[in-house]
Amino acid sequence: MAKIHVSTTINGAPTEYLCDANQTLLDVLRDNLGLTGSKEGCGSGDCGACSVTINGRLVCSCLVLAPEAEGVKIETIEGMAEGDKLHPLQQKFVEMAALQCGICTPGFLVASRALLAKNPNPTETEVRFWLAGNLCRCTGYDKIITAVLDVAAEMRESAK
Amino acid sequence: MSNPQGKSAESAKYKWIGTRPDRPDGADKVTGRARFGADFNLSGQLIGKVLRSPHPHAIIKSIDTRKAEALPGVKAVVTAKDFPSRPT
Numbered sequence: 001m002a003k004i005h006v007s008t009t010i011n012g013a014p015t016e017y018l019c020d021a022n023q024t025l026l027d028v029l030r031d032n033l034g035l036t037g038s039k040e041g042c043g044s045g046d047c048g049a050c051s052v053t054i055n056g057r058l059v060c061s062c063l064v065l066a067p068e069a070e071g072v073k074i075e076t077i078e079g080m081a082e083g084d085k086l087h088p089l090q091q092k093f094v095e096m097a098a099l100q101c102g103i104c105t106p107g108f109l110v111a112s113r114a115l116l117a118k119n120p121n122p123t124e125t126e127v128r129f130w131l132a133g134n135l136c137r138c139t140g141y142d143k144i145i146t147a148v149l150d151v152a153a154e155m156r157e158s159a160k
Numbered sequence: 161m162s163n164p165q166g167k168s169a170e171s172a173k174y175k176w177i178g179t180r181p182d183r184p185d186g187a188d189k190v191t192g193r194a195r196f197g198a199d200f201n202l203s204g205q206l207i208g209k210v211l212r213s214p215h216p217h218a219i220i221k222s223i224d225t226r227k228a229e230a231l232p233g234v235k236a237v238v239t240a241k242d243f244p245s246r247p248t
Contacts, residue, residue, distance in 0.1 A: 080192075081190075106192045
């Protein structure tokens with residue numbers, strides 16, 4: 001089967017790739033482009049480890065077909081820090097030990113950033129609801145939720 | 161970055177006890193730089209797949225691997241028979 005040529009933008013960089021019609025965006029990110037920060041936990045949209053945003057919308061990249069990325073803007077975990085400078089969410093996750101093994105962490109961070117972009121002042125319930133699509137099997141959720149709420153408060157403060 | 165918050169006079173004698181250091185692998189894990197097993201691709205690397213029984217608590221009488229072995233690209237099909245030293 002002929003490969004499909006896709007032109008897209010990943011973390012601000014214009015990117016082209018050739019993919020099979022049945023390849024997922026996650027496969028292309030990891031296997032074709034070497035962006036292995038997005039993880040495959042389940043491959044069926046349950047765990048959120050592969051979370052990325054497409055034109056600002058949070059999606060599971062394992063449920064997006066690679067050819068669908070034509071002309072869109074994709075943001076992955078690799079685009080979150082600016083050089084050595086961690087995003088406030090990344091910094092807070094480290095400080096508050098909101099991670100252990102680290103497999104779910106990129107997904108949580110991408111999802112949390114998408115939440116704060118949409119809602120800079122979420123309640124705890126809203127954070128828990130938004131992050132319900134991300135599963136963590138070691139740290140537990142409380143530290144993650146607290147970290148997100150703390151960052152939201154700090155970002156609101158610094159935006160004043 | 162250690163956080164000496166709440167450090168008692170006793171623990172002040174120590175370099176690490178009573179401090180709250182960031183985990184050393186934290187930055188790699190929050191940036192996606194950390195390399196896990198599945199993140200490696202080496203040249204000539206083979207990919208393994210596990211086929212599990214669709215039947216709970218079934219007794220395996222035999223496994224016919226011929227069709228799997230005939231698939232293009234398949235290098236080997238491994239079953240418990242390949243490990244005679246392990247009780248099945």
